[in-house]
Amino acid sequence: VGIITSRVTPILEIERVALVEADGRILARDVAAPLPLPPFTNSAVDGYAVPGRELPREKEQAFPVEGRVQAGISGAASRPGHAVRIFTGAPMPEGVDTVFMQEDVRIDEAGRVVLPAGLKRGANVRPAGEDIPVGTVALKAGQRLRPQDVALAAAFGLTQLDVVRRIKVAVFSTGDELASPGETRAAAQLFDSNRFM
Helix, strand or coil, X not given: CHHHHHHCCCCCCEEEEEHHHCCCCEECCCEECCCCECCCCEECCCXXXXXXXXXXXXXXXXXXXXXXXXXXXXXXXXXXCCEEEECCCXXXXXXXXXXXXXXXXEECCCCCEEXXXXXXXXXXXXXXXXXXXXXXXXXXXXXXXXXXXXXXXXXXXXXXXXXXXXXXXXXXXXXXCEECCCCCCCCCCEXXXXXCC
16 A cells, blocks of 8 residues: 555646536535525424514414415515414515414414414524525535535535546456456456456
């Protein structure tokens, strides 16, 4: 091993590859988050969003439901005293900061959502940058890229990554005892399988 490492020089050439070709490659340059992940404050669950200052404290409370926010669509601002129907991944509308899971609430005969007491302000909300703040080095130069690393680059909106050029390796099989597959094999010879492996 010492002889090999003393004679092999590291590869310095860099090439840019599409994300679909990046799995298993060695990253050549750090990748800093060009945007926060998540990129906006959003709901972590399907449920009902309300302002934290209006949370039921000691007993359940009914709120009229006004508006509906789905993932991929921005919602209008919420009015005080109202709840907004919201779904997982949807951006939080202005004026609300807490989400009750739909499994924990009920709808009364008037169509209002009844919210239980005891939920903490900010519950079930994922703030922008909670996973990765903007500017944070998310992928480090020198690391072997795994599928989850390629997915992270895609989450940043990247389409290509700079990687170290692959090494070139040649394998030679020698010896009178070897015959290449497809050639005539003498009685005392073996077909060369190692080169193909």
